[in-house]
Amino acid sequence: MADISPSTVADLKHLAGEKAVVDGTDAAPLLTEWRGRWKGKAPLVLAPGSADEVAAIMAFCHANRVPVVPQGGNTGLVGGQVPQGDVLLSTTRLSAIRDVDPEGFTLSAEAGVPLQTLQETAAAHGRLFPLSIGSEGSCRLGGILSTNAGGVHVIRYGNMRDLVLGIEVVLPDGRLWSGMNRLRKNNTGYDLKHLFIGGEGTLGIVTAAVLRLFPQPVDRATAFLALPSPAAAVDLLSFAQERSGGALSAFELMTDRTVDLILHHFPDLPRPLDTTAPAYVLLEFEAGRKGELTTLVHSLLSDALERSWIIDGTVAQNTRQAEGLWSLRHRASEAMKKDPSFCVKCDISVPIRAVPPFLEAADRAVDQAVPGARVIAFGHMGDGNIHYDILGPEGGDDKVWRARAGEIEHLVHDVVAAHEGSISAEHGIGLLKREELPTRKPDTEIDLMRTIKAALDPHGLMNPGKLL
Numbered sequence: 116m117a118d119i120s121p122s123t124v125a126d127l128k129h130l131a132g133e134k135a136v137v138d139g140t141d142a143a144p145l146l147t148e149w150r151g152r153w154k155g156k157a158p159l160v161l162a163p164g165s166a167d168e169v170a171a172i173m174a175f176c177h178a179n180r181v182p183v184v185p186q187g188g189n190t191g192l193v194g195g196q197v198p199q200g201d202v203l204l205s206t207t208r209l210s211a212i213r214d215v216d217p218e219g220f221t222l223s224a225e226a227g228v229p230l231q232t233l234q235e236t237a238a239a240h241g242r243l244f245p246l247s248i249g250s251e252g253s254c255r256l257g258g259i260l261s262t263n264a265g266g267v268h269v270i271r272y273g274n275m276r277d278l279v280l281g282i283e284v285v286l287p288d289g290r291l292w293s294g295m296n297r298l299r300k301n302n303t304g305y306d307l308k309h310l311f312i313g314g315e316g317t318l319g320i321v322t323a324a325v326l327r328l329f330p331q332p333v334d335r336a337t338a339f340l341a342l343p344s345p346a347a348a349v350d351l352l353s354f355a356q357e358r359s360g361g362a363l364s365a366f367e368l369m370t371d372r373t374v375d376l377i378l379h380h381f382p383d384l385p386r387p388l389d390t391t392a393p394a395y396v397l398l399e400f401e402a403g404r405k406g407e408l409t410t411l412v413h414s415l416l417s418d419a420l421e422r423s424w425i426i427d428g429t430v431a432q433n434t435r436q437a438e439g440l441w442s443l444r445h446r447a448s449e450a451m452k453k454d455p456s457f458c459v460k461c462d463i464s465v466p467i468r469a470v471p472p473f474l475e476a477a478d479r480a481v482d483q484a485v486p487g488a489r490v491i492a493f494g495h496m497g498d499g500n501i502h503y504d505i506l507g508p509e510g511g512d513d514k515v516w517r518a519r520a521g522e523i524e525h526l527v528h529d530v531v532a533a534h535e536g537s538i539s540a541e542h543g544i545g546l547l548k549r550e551e552l553p554t555r556k557p558d559t560e561i562d563l564m565r566t567i568k569a570a571l572d573p574h575g576l577m578n579p580g581k582l583l
């Protein structure tokens with residue numbers, strides 16, 4: 116826990132200026148993680164209005180050994196954005212779109228711009244910024260970059276690491292590094308931006324970035340399919356990719372229990388199919404020309420039916436129906452939150468082929484440990500990324516279940532390791548998995564990470580206690 120003297124706080128407040136100080140009821144929601152899992156505290160919350168102001172604050176903090184936690188939209192799921200007695204630096208006022216270049220397919224924006232605004236700005240210029248996640252109305256550029264966010268379109272466009280050309284960062288000692296590169300090709304040594312993408316705010320404060328844009332698709336086809344097993348999803352996925360020539364833009368798996376839980380907590384949502392099945396897939400294709408997708412989707416689905424990879428399906432006839440199918444998928448996290456049971460959340464990835472055996476082995480292990488525990492498995496199957504969440508037995512003692520959360524998570528992660536997977540596919544490490552990380556990575560890799568951290572942040576002032 117940081118020990119920052121009242122006079123240091125007063126000096127920093129004075130330096131930052133009245134406009135940058137957030138207090139009272141405005142500060143309170145920034146100190147707590149949105150689900151209430153982590154409650155933080157900070158002697159001071161600042162929201163500077165420019166990269167130069169961030170640089171001045173960081174230079175002061177470096178000189179006075181004041182720890183700083185950067186925060187964007189506060190939607191992170193691993194506690195990385197929650198201060199533990201450190202100064203909280205919110206990026207909400209770094210809100211400018213600096214440049215849109217439709218011909219060069221780039222967009223430059225400041226760290227506090229919400230993801231939805233990035234998408235809308237690109238669309239207003241006839242371009243696509245493809246990252247799409249459930250929190251897109253609230254999460255901000257600096258946050259999605261620092262957590263290397265993924266989401267539903269990674270299969271076609273990649274995650275944030277693939278969508279960033281350049282960045283601007285204030286280093287822990289207050290120096291401003293402008294690496295706002297727009298070039299697609301730039302082989303001039305170490306590509307330093309990748310240290311900060313996925314760096315969870317432990318190496319510096321991202322103040323702006325140059326993003327890659329894409330042509331706007333003019334046609335979309337969305338289908339919801341019932342499958343005899345998750346194993347059939349592996350065959351269907353590879354077939355859909357092959358047949359569509361790269362037009363597949365989303366491939367989301369949901370188990371029957373996931374769909375049932377969502378419909379239970381959101382009874383107004385229509386059940387997309389009358390057929391019940393062990394697994395469902397929501398898939399989407401995009402095309403640059405009208406009329407190509409209807410034939411493609413119907414021939415693909417009839418072939419998949421013939422090969423017994425699907426047992427039933429429905430194709431959205433219009434945008435409203437497509438949105439209805441997506442709203443089912445997007446309600447998964449909220450449905451879990453509405454459930455009275457504590458939820459053990461495992462955001463894991465394994466090689467695509469290993470998804471079905473992983474699910475089988477993990478289900479078995481969980482059931483042996485806690486008979487009656489309810490596994491809610493869903494996610495971005497196209498990237499081998501499954502949100503393997505577990506609710507306690509129905510009507511069970513939630514205190515007892517909650518007390519076993521760490522043990523259950525560990526048990527699932529052992530199954531992940533046995534299938535050569537990762538214990539964090541897209542949410543990061545933060546506070547949640549910090550203790551476990553060194554046990555899951557080679558010592559050499561952890562050593563290298565610590566060496567980089569010590570070189571950039573020798574006093575350990577950037578987001579202390581997170582990630583490493």
Ligand SMILES: Cc1cc2nc3c(=O)[nH]c(=O)nc-3n(C[C@H](O)[C@H](O)[C@H](O)COP(=O)(O)OP(=O)(O)OC[C@H]3O[C@@H](n4cnc5c(N)ncnc54)[C@H](O)[C@@H]3O)c2cc1C
Nearest residue numbers: 187188189190191195249254255257258264265316321541
């Ligand atoms: C409903 C819901 C659905 C989600 N779905 C997905 C999904 O499909 N895929 C996915 O990948 N994630 C998903 N997420 C989690 C996702 O990680 C966050 O939503 C988002 O990426 C974090 O952005 P933020 O602006 O809220 O960052 P915050 O939560 O504020 O911060 C996250 C981390 O980044 C650091 N940080 C923030 N801004 C900066 C900055 N400017 N410079 C340096 N460090 C910074 C913080 O210190 C912290 O460690 C979901 C979250 C929710 C609530």
